[in-house]
Amino acid sequence: MRANGCRAVFFSMAFSDTRVGFARPRIRCARILFLALASLLVLFLTLPLVALVVRALPLGLDAWLNETTLAALQLSLTTATLSALIAFGVGTPVAYLLARENFRGKAVVDTLIDLPMVLPPAVAGIALLMAFGRRGLLGATFSAFGIELPFTTAAVVIAETFVAAPFYVRSAKAGFGAVDRRLEQMSALLGVSDWKTFWRVTLPLAAPSVVSGLLMTWARALGEFGATIMFAGNFPGRTQTMPLAIYSGLEANLDSALALSLILVIVSFGVLLAIRQVSPKGLTLG
Amino acid sequence: MKRILFVIAVLGILGLNACAAPASTAAPPTAAPPALASDTPLTVYAAASLTTAFKEIAAEFEKANPGSQVEFNFAGSQDLVAQISNGARADVFASADLKNMDALQKQALVGGTPQVFARNKLVVIVPQDNKAGIQTLQDLSKPGVKLVVADKTVPVGNYTLQALDKLSADATYGADFRDAVLKNVVSQENNVKAVLSKVSLGEADAGVVYATDAQTAVGKVLTLEIPESFNVLALYPIATVKAAPNAALAEKWIEYILSPQGQAILLKYGFIPPS
Numbered sequence: 001m002r003a004n005g006c007r008a009v010f011f012s013m014a015f016s017d018t019r020v021g022f023a024r025p026r027i028r029c030a031r032i033l034f035l036a037l038a039s040l041l042v043l044f045l046t047l048p049l050v051a052l053v054v055r056a057l058p059l060g061l062d063a064w065l066n067e068t069t070l071a072a073l074q075l076s077l078t079t080a081t082l083s084a085l086i087a088f089g090v091g092t093p094v095a096y097l098l099a100r101e102n103f104r105g106k107a108v109v110d111t112l113i114d115l116p117m118v119l120p121p122a123v124a125g126i127a128l129l130m131a132f133g134r135r136g137l138l139g140a141t142f143s144a145f146g147i148e149l150p151f152t153t154a155a156v157v158i159a160e161t162f163v164a165a166p167f168y169v170r171s172a173k174a175g176f177g178a179v180d181r182r183l184e185q186m187s188a189l190l191g192v193s194d195w196k197t198f199w200r201v202t203l204p205l206a207a208p209s210v211v212s213g214l215l216m217t218w219a220r221a222l223g224e225f226g227a228t229i230m231f232a233g234n235f236p237g238r239t240q241t242m243p244l245a246i247y248s249g250l251e252a253n254l255d256s257a258l259a260l261s262l263i264l265v266i267v268s269f270g271v272l273l274a275i276r277q278v279s280p281k282g283l284t285l286g
Numbered sequence: 287m288k289r290i291l292f293v294i295a296v297l298g299i300l301g302l303n304a305c306a307a308p309a310s311t312a313a314p315p316t317a318a319p320p321a322l323a324s325d326t327p328l329t330v331y332a333a334a335s336l337t338t339a340f341k342e343i344a345a346e347f348e349k350a351n352p353g354s355q356v357e358f359n360f361a362g363s364q365d366l367v368a369q370i371s372n373g374a375r376a377d378v379f380a381s382a383d384l385k386n387m388d389a390l391q392k393q394a395l396v397g398g399t400p401q402v403f404a405r406n407k408l409v410v411i412v413p414q415d416n417k418a419g420i421q422t423l424q425d426l427s428k429p430g431v432k433l434v435v436a437d438k439t440v441p442v443g444n445y446t447l448q449a450l451d452k453l454s455a456d457a458t459y460g461a462d463f464r465d466a467v468l469k470n471v472v473s474q475e476n477n478v479k480a481v482l483s484k485v486s487l488g489e490a491d492a493g494v495v496y497a498t499d500a501q502t503a504v505g506k507v508l509t510l511e512i513p514e515s516f517n518v519l520a521l522y523p524i525a526t527v528k529a530a531p532n533a534a535l536a537e538k539w540i541e542y543i544l545s546p547q548g549q550a551i552l553l554k555y556g557f558i559p560p561s
Binding site: 135235 | 364365367368432434437438439471472473474475476484487488489490
């Protein structure tokens with residue numbers, strides 16, 4: 001009976017109106033349950049990372065400096081950066097249009113852009129093969145001109161861009177949507193061209209969302225596995241990114257896998273910290 | 287409230303997708319509580335090349351042992367060893383080479399004595415349309431050929447390297463043959479089925495798989511035989527795993543594999559008898 005009462009009070013007090021502020025449960029058993037659940041999740045999320053650090057830190061220098069690790073690291077950094085840049089280049093116009101214009105089929109475009117975010121990477125990989133493979137819808141034409149994408153570093157960039165670009169578009173769209181139009185109008189009134197207005201007024205004002213979007217894209221591209229291994233294959237130095245090296249190294253080169261895993265954890269942590277610095281509201285996904 | 291739930295749902299989906307691994311590696315199944323042998327499913331960890339043969343054997347086995355249920359985890363033998371070493375609960379382990387069975391024995395994770403239940407050999411496969419025009423083994427060293435093999439830690443990948451060594455030792459192919467062929471490798475897959483699919487899809491010009499794999503893909507790939515003198519005989523050992531949740535049924539499974547009925551099914555799929 002008492003437990004039911006606690007739970008009832010807890011629920012009614014825990015999920016109060018957020019405008020008033022989060023009402024902390026004052027009844028003792030509700031508070032204990034509340035803290036217990038919170039600690040459970042925090043522990044669950046922290047323990048694997050701690051375990052990884054504990055196992056990876058004592059590794060000798062040859063785990064960090066061996067050929068596999070260095071090749072994977074260099075490849076991953078290069079391809080992720082390229083993917084983020086491409087996302088910026090082609091994603092900015094899309095984000096701007098989605099934020100400002102209302103056109104027929106906008107909802108469809110919006111959903112399509114978001115799709116790679118929730119699509120299982122393996123499905124993305126198969127889809128890319130069907131489109132850009134040697135016998136693919138577009139790939140067959142490329143093949144005729146001697147351009148073959150699978151198994152190349154370009155394929156890695158394509159796979160990473162496919163799964164990661166939506167993160168940038170989403171974030172940039174929110175950023176552009178939040179820019180005060182009157183500032184842009186003032187700029188136009190002062191005789192500044194549209195192009196210059198975009199670069200000198202709109203983009204700087206949307207910068208936090210744009211930068212955090214790029215960081216998220218970069219991080220997602222860095223961690224991409226399923227689409228990469230299916231579309232680009234697995235070859236050290238050419239297509240074996242860090243996640244692929246970790247997966248391949250599980251049996252033969254566990255030390256290298258651990259070292260790479262730790263690097264990815266540190267990088268991911270760093271990216272999230274950077275996002276917090278740039279965009280005080282944190283990740284904007286909508 | 288709705289927003290919180292939405293964010294949790296999105297993060298949950300992202301989290302699941304961001305770390306999805308290829309379908310060929312299944313997560314280790316959780317162990318069923320100890321009960322009658324007929325209630326607990328039999329968990330068999332087997333090399334990817336045994337997929338079709340073992341599935342058919344399982345159907346017959348379940349008929350012969352009413353109430354039993356066989357569950358599989360097919361992957362590269364090296365991945366299965368990694369999973370079992372890290373605590374996955376398996377009843378039976380069937381490897382595509384002695385090396386991986388030895389690795390498990392060294393960790394004292396093998397129950398009984400491993401027995402070789404089948405053998406296999408290597409073949410070269412090319413896509414049905416064979417656009418690259420690969421007619422002989424020599425063609426594999428032609429510059430520009432896209433060759434897909436398994437990683438050297440995978441049994442079939444290791445066997446491939448051994449076969450290349452044998453070919454290089456022969457005067458007809460020359461000492462440079464192995465290096466020339468390895469230069470053409472564009473991808474090192476984690477199991478033999480991935481090699482097969484890349485060639486079936488036409489993405490690769492050629493691949494090296496087991497004869498049994500080529501047999502399952504008739505109509506999608508063409509086979510190029512590797513002569514006996516250069517070929518490698520793959521030995522498949524099978525054993526119970528130590529502390530198997532269903533040890534009794536595990537023994538029965540191994541008995542069935544070695545019995546005339548089990549061997550007949552393996553033969554049907556192109557495996558070579560153990561002796």
